[in-house]
Structure formats: structure tokens, C-alpha cells
Amino acid sequence: MWYRRTDHFLCKGVQKVYAIEIDPVKIEHAKKNCQLYGVDNVEFICGDALDPEIIHKLPELDVVFSDPARPPKEERRLISSITPSIEDMINAYSSRTKGFAFEVPPQLTPERIPFDCEMEYLSLNGKINRLILYLNHLKKCNRSAITLPSEDSLCGIGTGEIPESEIMKKFAYEPEPSVVKADLLPELAEK
Secondary structure (H helix, E strand, O other): OOOOHHHHHHHOOOOOEEEEEOOHHHHHHHHHHHHHOOOOOEEEEEOOOOOHHHHHHOOOOOOEEEOOEOOOOOOOOOHHHOEOOHHHHHHHHOOOOOOEEEEEOOOOOHHHOOOOEEEEEEEEOOEEEEEEEEEHHHOOOOEEEEEEOOOEEEEEOOOOOOOOOHHHHHOOOOOOHHHHHOOOHHHHHHO
């Protein structure tokens, strides 16, 4: 867990957050960021997120959100390169929750994600920024796209076929990268 400036939004509106990180230096950074943003509902745990002793100490959880480590350099981003793996996290925490969300490399395209999940692509100021996978009851659709800072969103199944419409004939523009990456051009055309 690396607590970035934007992560404080994950802590708002919830009673308690358990942040598990193996690197004590990262925990200190996260604590400072919590102070900076007025977040006081986080309990930091220094250790391995897959350690059975740590997991056993946790109460039942609404959602497990994991931002797994990825190799610093990879020619092609692979979901199999992240650690801990999504499968390991689900196996380790399935007795504590049914809700799982994972931040994975945003370079991954939908066909390279082997899970039944919602793939939420986020773009910030016109550049692809994040990809969050929502599993189980957190899944609201197959693919979604959110543009920031406007917070416009699009949710759909991503059929890959763009219907011909009068609006599309009149205008040509470059859609937000999150819409393109999520393969939601047909849904955008319908809007």
C-alpha cells in the first residue's frame, strides 16, 4: 500500500481502513499524507498482507482494495507480474470479505484480464491514469470509463461495434483515453 494524494478519497465515507504494507518507510509516508489530508480513520499494519497471522487479526471487511506491486520495467505489462497476485489475495481474504477491488497497470486491455470483473479505466486530464478491477458484488457492469477532473462516466458491456448515427456523422473528435481503453466507443456513440 502506497498512500498517494488521491488515496485519501478511498478513506472518506468509511468507518475504518486497515492499511497493510510490508515497507515501514512507505507506512511513514502514508501516515504523513493522512495527516496532511485530515484522514484519521486508518490503522496501519506493518507486515505481509498475505501473512495468516495478520489476516486473522482483522475483522470482517466490507471490501479489500489491493494496489499490488509491479515490476518497475516491463516491455509489456502483464497481470501475472503483479505481487501479491489477485488469486492469492482472494484466497487469503475470502473468509473476511466478498468484495474485492484491485488497482492494476492501466496499460492492460480488457482481453488481457482473465477475471469476471468490472474494468474501470480512469483518465486524468486526457491521459490514461488508472485501472481498477471490481469483483463480485462490486461489479456494476463489464467495463467503465471515468474522466477526471470532470467525473464524467460511462458504463457498458463494450461490444466493439460502433453504431452509425446522425450525431457521429456530423462530428469527429478524439474521445477520452479511458473510453477507448475500456472499448466503450459504442456506448459513447449511443450517448
